[in-house]
Amino acid sequence: MASRLPLLRRISKLLKAPPPAPLRSSRRSLALRFLRPQASTPDVSPWSFASARSFCSGPLNLPQDSQGPAPIDYRSVLSEDEFHGLANSTIHDLQEKLEEYGDVVEFDGFDVDYGNEVLTLKLGALGTYVMNKQTPNRQIWLSSPISGPSRFDWDHNAQAWVYRRTKANLLKLLESELEQLCGKPVNLS
């Protein structure tokens, strides 16, 4: 965890200034650090990281104004411990409520599973929800068979997880989608 600070500084330095010509060795060591498995990334085993292809054969000399969304220093938004506390309680809470919902709904193929910090909700042929923490961004990532991928940030004022693009609230989104899919309403708050 402490090693991420200098790493992020290096990344921002790399993106700001054109690197010197003989860069390959230092960049490769940087790339190798990126390949260290992150606990927050689901479904990726260490070996697949090592063999993941990098199509960056040259240094990423990118102009500063080529970014899409502005880079936010997420460490200042929420500390890692705070994030884990909030996210874990949200996810565990959801897990319990979904398990209860499963009993109520008696849906064929309904399955709630929590492993490696990833919550998976299977709804048989209707699709699968996957929810996980994305610690570097301080986000909860959701993959929904209805609304696709979304990334929720903690909104301190609303005390809720909100997807900035659509202003959707995580729990409300799940409530409405589950009611749509399974036919019975659910309260996840």
Add this chain to the structure above:
Amino acid sequence: MLRLMAKRLLGTASRDIPSRPLQILPRLYHENVIDHYNNPRNVGSFDKNDPNVGTGLVGAPACGDVMKLQIKIDEESGKIVDACFKTFGCGSAIASSSVATEWVKGKSMDEVLTIKNTEIAKHLSLPPVKLHCSMLAEDAIKAAVKDAEAKRAKMNGTLKGADVKSG
């Protein structure tokens, strides 16, 4: 190693089981993804300082995926004549950005903004956990178009004014 694993898995699948959708081995890479991984299209770089090149850089190394997608605009028609990408990440991320570069070619900038991550995900049969890769590809397209448009606006501004060098 991934290639070897993929070939072995594919080989097993085709020998024992008649080809069916992903029910049997849900964690297998779809053949479209493997195709893009083995035969990546449009990998490369354009000159970022070219006024007709738009560059979109999305993602973050800490998250596991970084995509750089570049588009080359034809000055007169405003259409995308060429595209290339460089991606650091999983097979699905590479395939998503590769597909994105294929789909933007020959289209206008407005048209490519309508490309949705759901279409990319469907084309590659991405599993739920990899849908985020397709969203990143969509974001990369949008970022590249935004950059290209900004450059065009800058250029037009420069042409209208005097010989003042902007940026």
